Amino acid sequence: MQTNYRIIFHIDLNCFFAACEVLDNPSLKGKPVVVCHKDPLKRGIILTASYEARRYGIYTTMLLNEALLLCPGLTAVEPHYDLYNKYSNKFFAYLKSITPKVEPMSIDEGFLDMTDVVKENAYDFAKQMQDYILNVIGLPCSIGIGPNKFLAKMASDIKKPLGITILRKRDIPNIMWPLPVKDLFGVGKKTRARLEPLGIKTIGDLANYPDQDKLKEVVGPAMLEYIHDRCFGIDNSKVEYENLDDVSSISNETTFQISMTNIKFIKDNLKLLTNQVSARLVRHKVAAQTVGIKIKFSNFTTISRSRSVARPINDSLDLWEIVNDLFDDLYDGYSEIRLVGVFTNRLVDQVNSVRQYSLFDDLDNVEKDKKVNDLVKMLNKEYGDKTIRIGIEGNKYGRKRD
DNA sequence: TCTGGGGTCCTAGGACCC
DNA sequence: TCTGGGGTCCTAGGACCC
Numbered sequence: 001m002q003t004n005y006r007i008i009f010h011i012d013l014n015c016f017f018a019a020c021e022v023l024d025n026p027s028l029k030g031k032p033v034v035v036c037h038k039d040p041l042k043r044g045i046i047l048t049a050s051y052e053a054r055r056y057g058i059y060t061t062m063l064l065n066e067a068l069l070l071c072p073g074l075t076a077v078e079p080h081y082d083l084y085n086k087y088s089n090k091f092f093a094y095l096k097s098i099t100p101k102v103e104p105m106s107i108d109e110g111f112l113d114m115t116d117v118v119k120e121n122a123y124d125f126a127k128q129m130q131d132y133i134l135n136v137i138g139l140p141c142s143i144g145i146g147p148n149k150f151l152a153k154m155a156s157d158i159k160k161p162l163g164i165t166i167l168r169k170r171d172i173p174n175i176m177w178p179l180p181v182k183d184l185f186g187v188g189k190k191t192r193a194r195l196e197p198l199g200i201k202t203i204g205d206l207a208n209y210p211d212q213d214k215l216k217e218v219v220g221p222a223m224l225e226y227i228h229d230r231c232f233g234i235d236n237s238k239v240e241y242e243n244l245d246d247v248s249s250i251s252n253e254t255t256f257q258i259s260m261t262n263i264k265f266i267k268d269n270l271k272l273l274t275n276q277v278s279a280r281l282v283r284h285k286v287a288a289q290t291v292g293i294k295i296k297f298s299n300f301t302t303i304s305r306s307r308s309v310a311r312p313i314n315d316s317l318d319l320w321e322i323v324n325d326l327f328d329d330l331y332d333g334y335s336e337i338r339l340v341g342v343f344t345n346r347l348v349d350q351v352n353s354v355r356q357y358s359l360f361d362d363l364d365n366v367e368k369d370k371k372v373n374d375l376v377k378m379l380n381k382e383y384g385d386k387t388i389r390i391g392i393e394g395n396k397y398g399r400k401r402d
Numbered sequence: 403t404c405t406g407g408g409g410t411c412c413t414a415g416g417a418c419c420c
Numbered sequence: 421t422c423t424g425g426g427g428t429c430c431t432a433g434g435a436c437c438c
Binding site for chain 1: 403404405406407408409410411412413
């Protein structure tokens with residue numbers, strides 16, 4: 001019998017990077033540990049702090065120097081991404097042995113659709129999984145259980161570390177509504193600041209706010225719909241366990257230790273980033289239809305410029321041509337630059353992305369039309385019995401004409 | 403709290419087409 | 421030549437997440 005009641009688990013590894021480091025070096029166990037870039041060429045912020053370190057008031061994004069002031073005995077470890085990938089793979093392999101319906105949300109958390117798996121008691125099932133992940137893989141996790149992804153995610157946040165929390169729809173007024181609005185997944189600092197003047201402090205305030213028009217004005221139509229559904233525990237989105245390799249954008253960026261105006265230095269970095277992006281596009285077997293750059297100045301204002309191309313590209317030289325051009329157009333030569341980035345989006349399968357040069361790059365549209373007509377005539381002469389269609393792609397707005 | 407890097411999704415304005 | 425409304429695509433920026 002088909003039931004429309006679902007059982008969704010959200011499993012979240014606790015302090016994942018720090019937990020991996022401790023697992024790799026047991027002498028760190030029980031000590032305050034942070035994972036953080038110590039590379040003098042990078043500005044080091046804390047990526048993860050162990051619970052022992054958090055007790056000193058240390059948190060993610062804090063600078064290492066500040067953290068050391070709070071806790072002089074702190075152990076700081078460089079990140080080892082290979083190690084994290086190794087444990088992440090073990091973790092997800094285990095989840096997939098329970099059900100194929102696993103949607104990774106990041107390196108250390110994922111959703112499972114357990115509807116067809118849990119026969120008796122969901123809590124007991126979760127407890128067995130948590131024990132396995134802790135005792136066999138070696139990592140602590142929190143598990144949230146709910147009738148949809150949103151409630152499962154909210155649930156896993158309620159008790160950490162090693163929590164198991166069930167959040168049913170009927171629990172919402174008691175458990176979820178008293179929480180501050182910022183605890184609602186999708187509501188961040190800015191939205192919270194906009195809601196505050198309306199007297200909205202808790203999720204319950206938001207759920208029961210009488211003036212929907214006012215709310216829409218403040219947060220926008222999409223956010224309003226989202227908020228309204230989530231406040232009442234509504235989320236019909238599926239656990240997406242197929243097409244896991246699909247990506248919609250690929251980017252790399254780097255922050256300089258000191259803000260720079262040296263054009264050669266900046267361009268060298270942009271070129272490096274372009275090569276990285278190109279390599280990742282190729283590895284994913286995709287090509288980009290839009291390429292852009294991002295610049296953050298020393299005063300933290302950020303600007304971006306992008307360009308769409310008719311023929312998807314992933315070759316680093318093709319990308320660099322655009323990146324270089326956009327940068328030349330954009331940079332005044334003296335503003336201090338803190339960060340540069342290269343991004344690509346509107347990605348498509350690589351099949352369509354053979355490196356090609358337009359025959360008519362330097363011509364305007366009238367000339368192109370003439371040239372195409374000539375070409376059609378010529379081809380018709382050669383292959384007279386076939387219909388020939390030629391598409392021009394690549395005018396400013398990327399439309400196609402036949 | 404003076405703030406890294408990699409993503410997703412939304413908004414708003416302009417250009418263009420029918 | 422002027423008017424307009426709906427729809428799509430592109431670009432820039434912003435909010436949010438881990």
